[in-house]
Amino acid sequence: MCGIVGLFLKDQSLAPNLGSMLTNMLITMTERGPDSAGIAIYDSTSNANLKLTVQSSNPEVDFGLIKNNLSIMIESSVSVEIKDTHAVLKLPREKITLAREALAKLCPGVRVMSVGEKVEIFKEVGLPREVADRFSISKMSGSHGIGHTRMATESAVTTMGAHPFSTGQDQCLVHNGSLSNHNSLRRKLKRQGVLIETENDTEVGAAYLSYKMQQGSTLKEALESCLKDLDGFFTFVVGTKDGFGVVRDPIACKPAIMAETDQYVAFGSEYRALVDLPKIEDAKVWEPEPATVYFWSH
Amino acid sequence: MQVFDLGSNPLRELNATLQAQNSNTNQINWEVQNPRGRHAIAVGLDAPIEVRVKGSTGYYLGGMNQKAQITVDGSVGPGVAENMMSGTVIVEGDASQYAGATGHGGLLVIKGNASSRCGISMKGIDIVVFGDVGHMSAFMAQSGNLVVCGDAGDALGDSLYEASLFVRGSVKSLGADCMEKEMREEHLDILSNLLKVSGSKAKAEEFRRYGSARKLYNFNIDNAY
Numbered sequence: 001m002c003g004i005v006g007l008f009l010k011d012q013s014l015a016p017n018l019g020s021m022l023t024n025m026l027i028t029m030t031e032r033g034p035d036s037a038g039i040a041i042y043d044s045t046s047n048a049n050l051k052l053t054v055q056s057s058n059p060e061v062d063f064g065l066i067k068n069n070l071s072i073m074i075e076s077s078v079s080v081e082i083k084d085t086h087a088v089l090k091l092p093r094e095k096i097t098l099a100r101e102a103l104a105k106l107c108p109g110v111r112v113m114s115v116g117e118k119v120e121i122f123k124e125v126g127l128p129r130e131v132a133d134r135f136s137i138s139k140m141s142g143s144h145g146i147g148h149t150r151m152a153t154e155s156a157v158t159t160m161g162a163h164p165f166s167t168g169q170d171q172c173l174v175h176n177g178s179l180s181n182h183n184s185l186r187r188k189l190k191r192q193g194v195l196i197e198t199e200n201d202t203e204v205g206a207a208y209l210s211y212k213m214q215q216g217s218t219l220k221e222a223l224e225s226c227l228k229d230l231d232g233f234f235t236f237v238v239g240t241k242d243g244f245g246v247v248r249d250p251i252a253c254k255p256a257i258m259a260e261t262d263q264y265v266a267f268g269s270e271y272r273a274l275v276d277l278p279k280i281e282d283a284k285v286w287e288p289e290p291a292t293v294y295f296w297s298h
Numbered sequence: 299m300q301v302f303d304l305g306s307n308p309l310r311e312l313n314a315t316l317q318a319q320n321s322n323t324n325q326i327n328w329e330v331q332n333p334r335g336r337h338a339i340a341v342g343l344d345a346p347i348e349v350r351v352k353g354s355t356g357y358y359l360g361g362m363n364q365k366a367q368i369t370v371d372g373s374v375g376p377g378v379a380e381n382m383m384s385g386t387v388i389v390e391g392d393a394s395q396y397a398g399a400t401g402h403g404g405l406l407v408i409k410g411n412a413s414s415r416c417g418i419s420m421k422g423i424d425i426v427v428f429g430d431v432g433h434m435s436a437f438m439a440q441s442g443n444l445v446v447c448g449d450a451g452d453a454l455g456d457s458l459y460e461a462s463l464f465v466r467g468s469v470k471s472l473g474a475d476c477m478e479k480e481m482r483e484e485h486l487d488i489l490s491n492l493l494k495v496s497g498s499k500a501k502a503e504e505f506r507r508y509g510s511a512r513k514l515y516n517f518n519i520d521n522a523y
Binding site for chain 2: 250252253255257271272274275285286287290
């Protein structure tokens with residue numbers, strides 16, 4: 001089943017509430033998927049540094065190693081903000097490749113959740129409320145964000161199998177559905193040098209979109225080509241540095257509902273997820289059409 | 299009028315209370331407040347009562363309804379009036395996918411648009427949609443009438459049996475074995491009556507009728523066991 005929520009703010013005065021609004025929306029969707037949950041939040045301020053969000057199953061040891069050694073290894077200052085099993089590292093843009101190589105040597109068990117100027121991704125096994133509390137998501141501000149609560153079908157219930165998936169800078173994807181041709185597509189993408197870390201179908205969808213955009217497609221074009229190249233069921237919500245997009249497969253059996261006001265655009269797997277949003281009673285509420293790409297950007 | 303606030307009382311209590319009404323009840327008017335998109339509101343009713351839901355609902359509103367008249371002042375999620383047997387369900391807003399699925403009887407009126415698979419496998423229900431319906435509507439529909447005052451999406455009436463489909467606007471495409479059929483006097487009578495009871499101002503003469511071409515496998519006697 002899975003539950004998806006998304007919120008894109010038009011009115012930046014709501015930015016301090018983004019984390020709490022998104023958290024409440026995601027908790028409402030708990031029954032659609034109790035296996036794992038995750039949230040991607042996009043910072044509303046611009047940053048000179050890049051943010052690298054990492055996860056560890058042994059955070060005391062790994063994050064201690066990072067704090068003591070990473071900045072020496074990459075010869076640059078690194079700030080480390082620890083949130084439970086995740087840490088957000090801020091470092092100069094040009095050091096990102098070096099930092100990832102250094103991390104792999106320093107603490108091979110650490111997994112990269114996201115890289116970008118604005119995005120931070122937090123995900124773990126557990127219910128949305130527990131996962132959101134662990135990372136204090138409701139205290140986070142931001143310009144837009146997406147959340148997912150998973151009922152696993154295609155691959156194991158692990159942190160790495162949780163959504164959102166990020167395979168490109170400031171890009172992330174959440175998915176309700178299942179892809180049928182992910183194995184063949186994974187092989188094709190790997191041959192093109194794309195890094196895919198799990199056996200999960202959604203990661204292949206995310207990697208496909210990132211690959212298309214690396215090849216010069218806009219997000220809109222990349223989403224349109226999904227309709228041709230991906231086989232299976234999908235309602236996708238994607239986040240980029242400044243925007244938020246939605247696409248559903250042509251059969252569109254995975255539910256989706258959207259609401260738009262002067263202040264925000266919101267997505268939910270069900271209307272229940274939207275009922276506490278400001279002035280929802282006056283919002284334009286509609287179901288996104290099948291095989292149609294929707295996109296909003298700042 | 300009996301008022302039930304879902305903001306402060308559990309949904310199970312609402313359904314148990316409504317299901318406990320019988321034909322002799324004198325509590326015939328009910329108002330349900332604060333539905334907030336909840337699923338399975340007013341399901342399994344079996345008494346001639348009137349229920350008004352003040353807001354939008356989630357999955358399966360009015361499922362399995364018998365005899366009751368249920369009105370929603372809002373929009374409904376997937377599977378509204380699924381497997382309805384009799385009575386009436388009126389939606390003032392839009393309906394999500396598979397509205398009226400497998401319905402055996404009664405009347406479902408959607409005053410906005412209905413999404414995909416409206417009337418899938420309908421078995422005798424009458425459905426009137428004031429707006430448009432999405433793709434695969436009336437898929438494998440067996441009996442009853444689907445009236446669409448707006449447009450129909452792709453693959454209307456795919457693998458249809460004996461239901462009648464009436465569309466006033468355009469049909470994006472017809473599904474396998476669905477064809478346009480002659481609108482005769484008896485069809486105009488059925489259609490006029492459905493438009494009248496559902497409160498639509500559309501005229502029966504403005505519609506086209508679609509039905510089964512009866513060419514698929516199961517219509518060929520040589521394939522019978």
